Amino acid sequence: MALRAQFGWGRPLEQYFGSYSQEEVEKWPSKLDKQQLRYTREAIERICEVDLGSATARNHVEISDLETILRSSHSADAYPYFATSGLVRGCIHLMSNVPLSREERQSLNTDIFALEWKVVSSKMMDDMNTNPDTDPIRYFSRRVMVVVIDLIDHSGGLDHDSYNCIIGWSRCSECDDEEELVTRADCSTLLGMLWADSKQFLKALLWTYSPGISSVVYLLWRYACYERYLKDLPSPDRYMIPFVDIYWRCVLSATPDQTLALSFLRKVNFHPAEIWGDMPIKPKLNDTKLPECIEFLPSLFGASINRMWAAFLKTEMKHEVSAIIFRATLEWFCGYLGDLNKPGVNEPIKAQTLIQILKNDLVELIGHVMLYLNPTPIETKSEHEEGSLNLKLLWECEHIFKTIRLLPPKGALKEYFDACGMSWWKLYWRLDSLSESPDLPPDRTPFYRVCKNVWLGMRPDVGKIPYITCKYARCPAPIIQRGLEYCCGHCVERTYCSVRCQQKDWKAPRGRMMCAHPLL
Structure with missing residues (x-):
């Protein structure tokens, strides 16, 4: 089937932004009458008849057909019409018939929605009908997230590359046969199109409202995993490269309710995805250096950093997942900070970056994460063990501390640590006590010694300070551990081991004479 007036079909992408924003989508009707349902069914039937690369057709798809389908997506009454593999196939073929460089790819949105409904329609229909007071599209998106997490949990792990039970390509021994959702050939076409036109894809996702995007990501992930499992073609791992590229674009543009599903997928796909980092096929460097971007x-x-705090405090991720995500984020931070420290970068931008890092308490977050980690042996047998992952995270912490110290202005870090006061030292002494705790197994305490050294490494000047002595001449134990001293806010040179010694010294004529307090 060919598209009518193919080269004049649709509007420029920018004109869709207002029509498909979250505010506009939420205005779509949640109930459809019989006539509207008939229009939706007929539009879907026309799209189902689209053939890949066909030059002739009996029926034609109009732009109004896509608008009808998208607007009906807010109503649970229309979901049975979406639960067809023909619609998924037709949407992919429809996209492939639009020239690659065209910005009129509104069918991208249709394809995304259609895939979502097919994946979850059988699991959510009853829930949707029993929640009439819930905004359908929001509830739908949350249900997508829950279902996708269950699917990832089922499909992830070693020797599960053939667990494509809901898609229909293959299945595990416990699941029943399912109708094929989309052919592998069509999925390959979809993956290739989205990757080849990744700029327009990201632009469309960022500026339009696309709830439940994790279901599409799940489908593409299963395809990449299954091709690697089958090894039918040379270099079967190569499909993971475009998938990871698309994955990160979806992460940037996903609605908040999809975060957990996408994070979970990142965890189970962490090691296969490393092939992407080793390939030269990356976003063009010029795309990230536009004058207004920096x-x-x-x-x-x-x-x-704020988002990391929220994820940590709300315990949004499992223990082992959070360690992986935090390490990846710190690694990303170090990469950008390394580029900032190169000559030629605007100095005010460097200073503002350091201010944001300190203002949002990245240092304190790292301290909390150290205490949150399970103490693991330093010696590990496999790089995939929890102990190895923890050490990699600590290495990134040490790396980012070294990188931050290179940012201007030079006095900002000292002012920050001075303002921290006892809070920084309390965590240091907590790590120090754990590193020698008799309550921990002998192979666990070295972990906290590493943490303590990393924490101390952010303030290298502190390690050069000798132990402080109490200024009260008659103090029975004058040696003070660093960070545990007391002093007058005006007379910072007079340090004491306790408030009691400070009070006694003030009563002595010499101590009172040396204090700069205006009332003395």
């Missing part, structure tokens, strides 16, 4: 880098750091 100005947003400090704000990006601040927002990312």
